[in-house]
Amino acid sequence: MSDLLKQLNSNPLTGWLAKTLGLPNPVTLLREEGAYTAELFQGKTAVLATSSGGYVQESVRTTLEQAGATIKLTGELGEAQRPEILVVDATGLQSVEDYTLIYEQLQPLVRRIAVNGRVLMLAPPPEQAESVVASGVARGLEGFSRSLGKELGPRGITVNLAYVAPDAADRLDMVLRFFCGPQTAYVSGQTITVTAKTRTPGVLPREQLLAGKVALVTGAARGIGLATARRLHQEGATVIGLDIPAADEELQRVCKDLGATPLALDISASDAPQRLVKFIQENFGGLDILVHNAGITRDKTLGKMPEHFWQQVMQVNLAAIIAIDEALLNAQLIRDCGRLVYLSSMSGVAGNFGQTNYATTKAALIGYVAALGSTLSERGICANAVAPGFIETAMTDAMPFFTREAGRRLNSLKQGGQPRDVAELIGFLSSPGAVGVNGNTIRVCGQGLIGA
Structure with missing residues (x-):
């Protein structure tokens, strides 16, 4: 959805009004549409x-x-x-x-x-x-x-x-x-x-950062997951896109466009870890990058929250992730110098009304990666979390107008982010050159004024 304040400020008929009222005039942010280049600061x-x-x-x-x-x-x-x-x-x-x-x-x-x-x-x-x-x-x-x-x-x-x-x-x-x-x-x-605690992979490419790497992205059919799959593919990775069976048609379409391999799987199913292990073993032999993006919300205040809302969020957003990690690590399917990236949330940093279940799981992931990274550092594996703030997606487009506008403006950049912004951070954390960053949680929120 287009940014109303940008429209008001750029229109000669309304620009004066926006200025008179002291409304923010968000800058068009400089973003990169392509992959990294060796001389990306040329001319700067x-x-x-x-x-x-x-x-x-x-x-x-x-x-x-x-x-x-x-x-x-x-x-x-x-x-x-x-x-x-x-x-x-x-x-x-x-x-x-x-x-x-x-x-x-x-x-x-x-x-x-x-x-x-x-x-x-x-x-x-x-x-x-x-x-x-x-x-x-x-x-x-x-x-x-x-x-x-x-x-x-x-x-x-x-x-x-x-x-x-x-x-x-x-x-x-x-x-x-x-x-x-x-x-x-x-x-x-x-x-x-x-730090220098994690074993270095030796070769640190500056172009096609992920060439020869196999990457699994969960929740890949849409939104941040889709943007991430595209970004990793752009850097040369072979991508596996995973999403729930109900999204299989959409998943098949986006994976075909990317040349990626689709996998329809409910990660919360009891047999999901074993099925995933078998799929990886038979088709790829191992993973270099695992992006845990899939997640759900079931919002209610704690006093009104039914137990199945609580359990669904715990299972999908946390228990399934831990089970999949344990299965892949025990089967030695996360290769040395691999990269594990987890989608946390600003809700996990600052809390959010009606999200005790969701915020608990997202805060738990922050603690989880801080501990997990150190246990895998001898193998050169890094585990980090990404905490998005207000990112423009179909979900935010459906918000009430004033709620959406507040979310966009409550940050230092005075605007919402794009799925590509989150994918860029995930791409950085997935790269061999991010070897010094392990156990960190980094927010993609435009320096949101709440929790930042």
Whole structure:
């Protein structure tokens, strides 16, 4: 569905009224329709701000240069230049006084960042800090980056923060390519942790990231699942699209368009894990990527919720996922250096009225991936969760007008996201280059003002 505020602001007959009323004028977000390219920053200017004692500057510079960016330090930027990328190496922060250097470099610069620009801050992990003060100072950058994201969001600029372990500087290539590129159009105000705990796959491609990989996407017939299947296919993956038997006709059609393999299966059925194991063994021999997208809602306030509403959501959104994981892992069908991605929700982060069942399962997935990732790291397998906010789908189109408008505007970018935005994050987490990101939950919510 088209965005009413964009229509009002762009129409000469109504633009004056929208401006008079102070209505938001959402920026058209810069997105990428194609696959990753080796030089995706070609023609862009990237500013590198540094702190004393930072340990990732060399890695950042190497990646940005290889991706085609022209790099400037903060004092080298011409008066007329409007950089598209700003990377802040704050890994050397140790004291409150060090914040001043960040302020002095960024204060005159932030108003010059181009519309749809990208800001990525890199900081030392608080839990690895040399002192209590250093730990607190590192954590303070979460407040800084999120506040900056809310200031710059109306211009389509995203701001994110990565805690980078000292031994993980060589794992920043794909992190920079995602968070500094158009792929992160609706991911802002997020904090991730990059470590060297997970075994590296060795070869980290920069084009056709998933060539030779086999990917299973559940709930693939429509919405976010379909967008994800398309995105993984675009990067070269062989895709298996799974959905319930009732959606088989639609699933067959979309899989034919993608050259994907359809599988009609109710994941909540008692024999689903065994049937899936047999299917994978006989047809593919194993999986490199598993995207748990399938899920349901059965909303009622707790006092009015019938037991079957509770049990259905628990079974589909959580128990089935755990059972499938156990079956595939026990059968050794998740290959070494595989990627597991789980669809959580903003409801699992902040809760939501009438969704005690749904929010419980989605919050459980956040805890599940945090624990699961560490148990699989020796095999190079990463497990991460994605928590979408207001994403424009057929479901949101059916919402009452004012409910839909509120959902669209309650974020820093003042608009809803697209299924492609979620698929972009899933594509990043599915890539070999995301090896430093394990056990994380990342929101795709435009820095939603609730729970972000």
